[in-house]
Amino acid sequence: MNPYNYLYVSAILFTIGAVGVVVRRNAIVVFMCVELMLNAANLSFVTFSRINGTLDGQVVAFFTMVVAACEVVVGLAIIVTIYRSRRSASIDDASLLKR
Amino acid sequence: MLTIQTPEAVMFWFLAPLSVIAALGMLLVKKAVHSALLLAWVMITLAIFYIAQDALFLGIVQIVVYTGAVMMLFLFILMLVGVDASDSLTETIPGLRPIAITAALGFGGLLVSLIGRAKLGHDAYGLTAANSEGNVQGLAQLLFSTYVWPFEVVSSLLITAALGAMVLAHHQRAVPRATQREQAIARFRGASLGSAAGLPNPGVFARHNAVDVPALLPDGSAAPNSISATLKARGDMLDSAQFELGEVDNTVTEEK
Amino acid sequence: MTTSTSLVYLIALPLFGATILLLAGRRADKWGHLLATALSASSFGVGLYQLSQMLSRPTEERAVGQKLFSWINVGTFNVDAGLLLDQLSICFVLLITGVGTLIHIYSISYMSHDENRRRFFAYLNLFIAAMLLLVLGDSYLNLYVGWEGVGLASYLLIGFWNQKPAYATASKKAFVMNRIGDMGLSFAIMIAFATLGTVSFSGVEEASHTASKAALTAIGVMLLVAATGKSAQFPLQAWLGDAMAGPTPVSALIHAATMVTAGVYLIIRSNFIFDAAPTAQLLVVIVGAITLLFGAFIGTAKDDIKKALAASTMSQIGYMILGAGLGPAGYAFAIMHLLTHGFFKAGMFLGAGSVMHGMNDQVDMRRYGALRKFMPITFITFGLGYLAIIGVPPFAGFYSKDLIIETAFNAGGVKGILLGSTALLGAAITAFYMTRVMVLTFTSKERWEENQHPHESPILMWLPMAILAIGSVTTGFLFTRGDALANWLNPVFGEHGEGHEEHLFEPIVVSGMALVAVAIGVAIAIMKYQLSEVDSVAPQNVSIFTRIARKDLMQDSFNEAVFMRPGQKLTSLLVRGDESVVDGAVRGIGRTALGAGAVLRKTQTGFARSYAALILIGAIALIAGIWVVTQ
Numbered sequence: 001m002n003p004y005n006y007l008y009v010s011a012i013l014f015t016i017g018a019v020g021v022v023v024r025r026n027a028i029v030v031f032m033c034v035e036l037m038l039n040a041a042n043l044s045f046v047t048f049s050r051i052n053g054t055l056d057g058q059v060v061a062f063f064t065m066v067v068a069a070c071e072v073v074v075g076l077a078i079i080v081t082i083y084r085s086r087r088s089a090s091i092d093d094a095s096l097l098k099r
Numbered sequence: 100m101l102t103i104q105t106p107e108a109v110m111f112w113f114l115a116p117l118s119v120i121a122a123l124g125m126l127l128v129k130k131a132v133h134s135a136l137l138l139a140w141v142m143i144t145l146a147i148f149y150i151a152q153d154a155l156f157l158g159i160v161q162i163v164v165y166t167g168a169v170m171m172l173f174l175f176i177l178m179l180v181g182v183d184a185s186d187s188l189t190e191t192i193p194g195l196r197p198i199a200i201t202a203a204l205g206f207g208g209l210l211v212s213l214i215g216r217a218k219l220g221h222d223a224y225g226l227t228a229a230n231s232e233g234n235v236q237g238l239a240q241l242l243f244s245t246y247v248w249p250f251e252v253v254s255s256l257l258i259t260a261a262l263g264a265m266v267l268a269h270h271q272r273a274v275p276r277a278t279q280r281e282q283a284i285a286r287f288r289g290a291s292l293g294s295a296a297g298l299p300n301p302g303v304f305a306r307h308n309a310v311d312v313p314a315l316l317p318d319g320s321a322a323p324n325s326i327s328a329t330l331k332a333r334g335d336m337l338d339s340a341q342f343e344l345g346e347v348d349n350t351v352t353e354e355k
Numbered sequence: 356m357t358t359s360t361s362l363v364y365l366i367a368l369p370l371f372g373a374t375i376l377l378l379a380g381r382r383a384d385k386w387g388h389l390l391a392t393a394l395s396a397s398s399f400g401v402g403l404y405q406l407s408q409m410l411s412r413p414t415e416e417r418a419v420g421q422k423l424f425s426w427i428n429v430g431t432f433n434v435d436a437g438l439l440l441d442q443l444s445i446c447f448v449l450l451i452t453g454v455g456t457l458i459h460i461y462s463i464s465y466m467s468h469d470e471n472r473r474r475f476f477a478y479l480n481l482f483i484a485a486m487l488l489l490v491l492g493d494s495y496l497n498l499y500v501g502w503e504g505v506g507l508a509s510y511l512l513i514g515f516w517n518q519k520p521a522y523a524t525a526s527k528k529a530f531v532m533n534r535i536g537d538m539g540l541s542f543a544i545m546i547a548f549a550t551l552g553t554v555s556f557s558g559v560e561e562a563s564h565t566a567s568k569a570a571l572t573a574i575g576v577m578l579l580v581a582a583t584g585k586s587a588q589f590p591l592q593a594w595l596g597d598a599m600a601g602p603t604p605v606s607a608l609i610h611a612a613t614m615v616t617a618g619v620y621l622i623i624r625s626n627f628i629f630d631a632a633p634t635a636q637l638l639v640v641i642v643g644a645i646t647l648l649f650g651a652f653i654g655t656a657k658d659d660i661k662k663a664l665a666a667s668t669m670s671q672i673g674y675m676i677l678g679a680g681l682g683p684a685g686y687a688f689a690i691m692h693l694l695t696h697g698f699f700k701a702g703m704f705l706g707a708g709s710v711m712h713g714m715n716d717q718v719d720m721r722r723y724g725a726l727r728k729f730m731p732i733t734f735i736t737f738g739l740g741y742l743a744i745i746g747v748p749p750f751a752g753f754y755s756k757d758l759i760i761e762t763a764f765n766a767g768g769v770k771g772i773l774l775g776s777t778a779l780l781g782a783a784i785t786a787f788y789m790t791r792v793m794v795l796t797f798t799s800k801e802r803w804e805e806n807q808h809p810h811e812s813p814i815l816m817w818l819p820m821a822i823l824a825i826g827s828v829t830t831g832f833l834f835t836r837g838d839a840l841a842n843w844l845n846p847v848f849g850e851h852g853e854g855h856e857e858h859l860f861e862p863i864v865v866s867g868m869a870l871v872a873v874a875i876g877v878a879i880a881i882m883k884y885q886l887s888e889v890d891s892v893a894p895q896n897v898s899i900f901t902r903i904a905r906k907d908l909m910q911d912s913f914n915e916a917v918f919m920r921p922g923q924k925l926t927s928l929l930v931r932g933d934e935s936v937v938d939g940a941v942r943g944i945g946r947t948a949l950g951a952g953a954v955l956r957k958t959q960t961g962f963a964r965s966y967a968a969l970i971l972i973g974a975i976a977l978i979a980g981i982w983v984v985t986q
Binding site for chain 2 (some may be wrong): 001002003004005006007008009011012013014015016017018019020021022023024025026028029031032033035036039042043046047049050051052053054055056058059061062063064065067068069070071072073076077078079080081083084089090
Binding site for chain 2 (some may be wrong): 960962963964968971972974975978979981982985
C-alpha cells in the first residue's frame with residue numbers, strides 16, 4: 001500500500017462534502033458538510049507532510065483547524081440569529097436577495 | 100524511504116471504507132442529529148489516520164477540538180434550534196439535484212484521476228527524521244520560527260471570531276418585557292374575553308389530574324388548549340373521554 | 356532690448372478697475388464710474404510717461420519690453436507672457452487710453468440714467484485692458500489673448516441692453532463672425548509654430564528671412580482672415596452695422612476708434628510676413644479696396660445715423676487696409692489714417708450720441724433736421740469731424756487719406772491705376788454720404804416727431820467731443836509736418852530699399868483730383884438733400900441700387916443663403932445622425948445590457964445552494980483545465 005491512498009480518501013470525502021453543501025437544506029447540516037470538506041483537505045495536508053518528510057503540512061493543517069474553529073463559532077452564531085428572527089434553519093428560506 | 104507496514108494497511112482498508120460510508124450516510128440521513136453523529140465518526144477515523152501518519156499532535160487535536168468541541172457545539176445548536184426538525188429530502192429547486200450529482204461525479208472523477216496521474220519525482224520520505232525530537236517539539240519548532248507571523252494573525256482571528264459570535268448572539272430587546280399587570284390588561288382589552296381568566300387547567304376533575312389529559316368543558320367535550328403545546332406536538336396526549344363518568348349517580352341516601 | 360518695469364501698469368490699472376467693479380457689484384454703483392475713469396486716465400498717464408521716456412532715448416533704443424512670467428514651456432516651444440512697447444505700440448496705447456478716457460468721461464453723463472452704469476464701466480475698463488494687451492503683446496500668442504479679450508468686451512458691450520432680443524442677437528452675430536476671424540488668427544499662429552517654430556514677433560521676423568514663401572503666404576492669408584473678422588472687412592463685414600446696438604460710447608470707442616482697427620495693427624505688425632509674401636499682400640489690397648467701396652455704398656443709403664457712421668467706419672478701415680497692403684510705402688500712412696480716423700470718427704460718434712441724447716434716442720436721420728440752432732457745440736464738433744473725414748484741407752483726414760490715395764496710384768502699372776481710382780471714387784462717395792448725414796441732421800428743415808425738444812448736451816459730454824474735434828483738426832498737420840509720424844514709425848518696419856519713387860502723378864495733382872472728387876460728392880449731396888425736400892419716411896419707390904444698398908448690399912441675405920441655411924441643414928442632419936447613430940449606439944449598449952440582465956437575472960435565484968452549485972461547477976472547470984493542461 002502507498003500513502004497516495006489517503007489522498008483518494010481525501011478526494012472522495014471532499015466531493016461528498018461538496019455535494020452535501022449543494023443538496024442539503026438544513027443550514028446546520030450544510031455547515032457540517034463544509035467542516036467535512038475542511039477535514040478532507042486536512043487529511044491531504046497531513047499525507048503530503050508525510051510524503052515530503054517535513055512538518056510544514058501539519059502546521060498548515062493546524063492553522064486550518066484554528067480557522068475552521070473560528071468559522072464554526074461565527075457561522076453557528078449567524079445561524080442562531082437567523083433562526084431567532086425567521087424561526088427556520090432552512091437556508092432556502094433566506095433567499096431575500098432574489099427580490 | 101517509506102514503507103508502510105501491514106498493520107497500517109489493514110487499518111486503512113478497514114477504516115477508509117467506513118469513513119466514506121459514514122460520510123455518505125451523513126449526506127443521506129434525514130435527521131440532523133444523526134448527521135452530526137456520523138460526522139463525528141468520520142472525524143474520529145480521520146484522527147486515527149493522522150496518528151497513523153506520524154501526526155500525533157494533530158490526531159489528538161482533531162479529537163479534542165473537532166469531535167470534542169466543534170461537534171458538541173453543533174449538537175448544542177441543534178438542540179437549540181430543535182432536534183425534531185428533521186429535513187425532508189425532497190428537492191425544492193428544480194434540477195439542482197441532478198446537477199449536483201453529475202457535478203460531484205465529474206469533480207470526484209477528475210480529482211481521483213489527477214491524483215492517479217500525479218508524480219512526485221521522488222519516493223515518499225516518511226516523517227521519521229522530522230519527528231526525531233518528537234512530533235510536538237518539531238511542530239513547535241516550526242510554529243514559533245517560520246510560522247510565527249501566521250500564528251499571531253490566526254490567534255487574532257480567533258479572538259475576533261469570539262467577539263463576533265458574542266455580538267451576533269447578543270440579543271437586545273427592542274421593547275421592554277411586558278409586566279404581569281400589562282399582560283392582564285391586554286387580556287381583558289383583547290377581542291374576546293374567552294381567555295381572560297387564563298387557560299383552563301388540565302386534568303379531569305376527581306378522576307385524573309395528570310398534565311397530559313385535557314380538561315372537560317361543561318358540555319362534556321375535551322378542551323385541547325388546557326394542555327401544553329409541547330405535549331400536544333409530541334403526541335403525548337391522552338383521550339379525556341375515558342375518564343368521563345358514564346352517568347351521574349343522583350341517588351341520595353338520606354341520613355336518618 | 357531695454358526693459359521697463361512699468362509697462363504692466365498700462366494693462367493692470369484698467370484690469371484692476373474691471374475686477375473691482377465686477378466683483379463689488381451694486382456696492383460700487385455710487386463710485387464705480389469715477390474709479391473706472393480715473394484708472395483709465397492713469398493708464399493714459401503711464402502711456403504719456405512711457406512716451407516721454409521713449410523720446411529721451413536714441414532712435415534704435417526706443418523699443419522697450421517687459422517679461423511678466425514664463426507662460427508656456429514645452430520642449431522647444433517657449434512663450435513668455437511678455438510686453439513690447441515700440442514706436443508702433445505707443446501710438447496705439449495713447450490712442451486707446453486717450454480716446455478711451457475721453458469716452459469714459461462722456462459716458463459718465465451719457466449713461467447716467469442707466470441703472471447698470473457700473474457694469475458698463477467695468478466692461479469699458481475690461482476692453483481698455485484687453486486692447487492694451489493686444490497692442491502690447493510681444494508675440495502672436497499674447498496678442499491673441501488680447502484679441503479674444505476685446506472680442507469678449509465687444510460682445511458684452513454690444514449686448515449691454517440685452518433685454519432687447521434684437522440687441523442680444525446683434526451681439527451674438529458680432530461674436531460669431533469675429534470667431535471666424537479668430538480661427539484665422541489661431542491658424543496663423545499654428546502655422547507659424549509648425550513651420551517657423553516660434554510665435555514671437557521678433558522670432559517670426561527673424562525666421563521670415565529664411566522661411567518658405569508658401570508658409571509665409573499661408574500665415575499672411577490667415578492673418579488677413581483674422582483682420583477681416585476683427586476690422587469688419589469684406590467678406591466678414593456684416594456684423595459691424597448691427598454692432599451699433601450697443602450704447603453710443605461703445606460704438607465710438609470700440610467700433611470706430613480702436614478695436615476695429617486691430618486688424619490694421621495686426622497686418623502692420625506682421626509687415627515682415629507680408630513683405631515676404633506678395634500674394635498675401637495683394638489679397639490685403641483687394642480686400643481693402645472692395646471694402647472701402649462696399650462701406651461707402653452702404654453709407655449712402657442708411658437713414659440710421661449710427662449705421663451710416665458704421666458704414667463709413669468700414670469704408671475708412673478699408674482705406675487703412677489698402678494702405679497696409681501697399682507695402683512699406685503705405686504702412687505709415689495707414690497708421691496715420693488710423694489715428695486721425697480714431698479722432699474724427701470717435702468725435703462724430705459722440706456727436707451722434709449727443710444728438711440722440713437730445714432727440715429722445717431717435718436715430719432716424721429723416722426725423723432730424725435743423726439741429727444746428729439747438730445744438731451748436733455738437734454741430735461745430737461734428738462739423739469739424741465731418742470736414743476731416745471728407746478730406747478738406749487742412750483737416751486731419753485730408754492729409755492721411757490723400758497720402759493713401761497717392762500711394763495707391765504709385766503702386767505701379769494697372770494695379771496702381773485701379774487702386775488709385777477706387778480710392779478716389781471712395782473719397783467722392785464718402786464726401787456724398789457724410790454730407791448727407793450732416794445736412795439731414797443739422798442744416799435741413801425740421802422733420803421731428805411730436806414732443807421733441809432738442810437741447811445741447813451737458814459739459815461732460817461736449818468736452819470730450821471738443822477735444823476730439825481739436826484732434827481731428829490738428830493731427831493730420833502735426834503728423835505730416837516733416838514726415839514726423841513716418842520717421843517715428845520707420846524703425847518698426849525695418850530697412851527697406853528707398854527710392855522707387857516713380858510717381859504716376861505728382862502729389863499736388865493727386866490732391867487736386869481728390870478735392871475735385873470731394874467737391875462733386877458734396878455738391879450732389881447738397882443738391883439732393885439741402886436744396887430739395889426730404890421725406891420724413893424713407894421712400895419706397897427707389898432704384899434697385901438704393902434698395903440693395905439699404906439692405907447692406909445683400910450681405911446678410913448672402914450669408915444667410917450661402918452659410919446659414921446650408922449650415923442649418925448640415926446641423927439638423929448631424930443632429931439626426933447623432934440621434935440615430937451615436938445615441939442609437941449608446942442606447943443600443945444600454946438595451947443590450949438590459950437584455951443581458953434580463954436573461955442573466957434568471958440565474959440569480961437567491962438560493963445560496965444554487966450559488967454553491969455554480970461554485971462547484973466553476974471548481975470542476977478549473978480542475979478540468981488542470982487535467983487537460985497536465986495531460
